[in-house]
Amino acid sequence: MSSGLWQAGLKAWYGPATPWVRRIRSYRPDRRGRLVLRRWLRVAFSRTIALGAAAVVGGLLLTGREDALFVAAMPLALAAFCWRCSRIGIVLRPGEIVRYSVFHEVVVPAGAVRRLHRDSDRGNLVLETQAGEEVDFLWFDASLWDLLYDFSMVCQDAMWAHARQSRGEGHVPSSAALVRRFTWSPVGDLLALSAVACPVAGLIGRL
Template sequence: MSSGLGQAGVNAWYGPATPWVRRVRSYRLNRRGRLVLRRWLRVVLLRVFALCAVAGAVGVLSAGPEERLFVAVVPLACAAFWWRCSLIRIVLRPGEIVRYYVFRHVVIPVGAVRRLHRGAWRGGLVLETHAGEEIDFLWFDGSLWDLLYDFSAVCVDAMWAHVRRPRSQERASASVALIRRFTWTPVGDLLALSAVACLVAGVIAQL
């Protein structure tokens, strides 16, 4: 863990000290005020699966009778789920760490963070708050990309540095309570609604 990061390093960049990483991190933090961490290989694969499932559903629907509506529900539902899975990410924004899951996201004020550790029985990265709540980051550990670029360590470094930023520069939230909310997604929700519409239309067609 990067608890030994110097103050200058914390203020200037996130992650390993490479010029490319430093440029990207600094640009996004300065211009947008936030840093987004994603497993892009997993994101691309999941979105390809979702698009293939949509193509399969369209093929089924264009093939004929009303009975096909029930068959199209499955690929559309799978496409909606896979698309939602592709939205999993960590967003570091002023005073907060936001952990996006499949259906919801958790807003963690930096003042609530006690430590980052790997003491969970699953062995993955866990954020522990002062109130004793634990937020897991298993999605961001152990991928093939780590063989070329240690992204797991980047996630730890980025979150740890974000927590340690001076309050004068980080506009930390006054509250230390975690906020859990449902995550709306235009694409995923539209696919889910399409699956429901096919199911309802199929039931009506059978009446």
């Protein structure tokens, strides 16, 4: 993904032009050519809760209580869910727009994007493809980031600019269909597996 994305779509005013805000919204592709858009305040908050819950479990297990394995299941489940929530984001990669939710990802061929609009029933951002399929971006509207600058509009402009650029470069035909699939999270799934394994191990230990 070239610098044309920024020239095409990210010259709008998204907040006070202070050095700190400029640094926050100076999004650039990574080494693999991907642009990652996440609400980092939400990421930090979710992962702090997840790590705190995991620490509570460690403390419970160190106490040696008989019911520690049963009690640990709930904080482990909370940690697994919070870790998955921290993965919510939008990834723009060559020829594709990927939306990550808690359990699924939706891969939209950038060349197949018809429009981005907010005229849905809930008024949130929706991506519509040439085939009439829709992808909801409810998680990216009305957050604390928008008190600082309009991150929701940044996401919308970045996706639209990326779609225009990909269409112009002919990366993906407009007839390509989007793909929805379950996503694996090594950390989140390990925590979820532990939440199930702890009470099972407790029951086995009592037999």
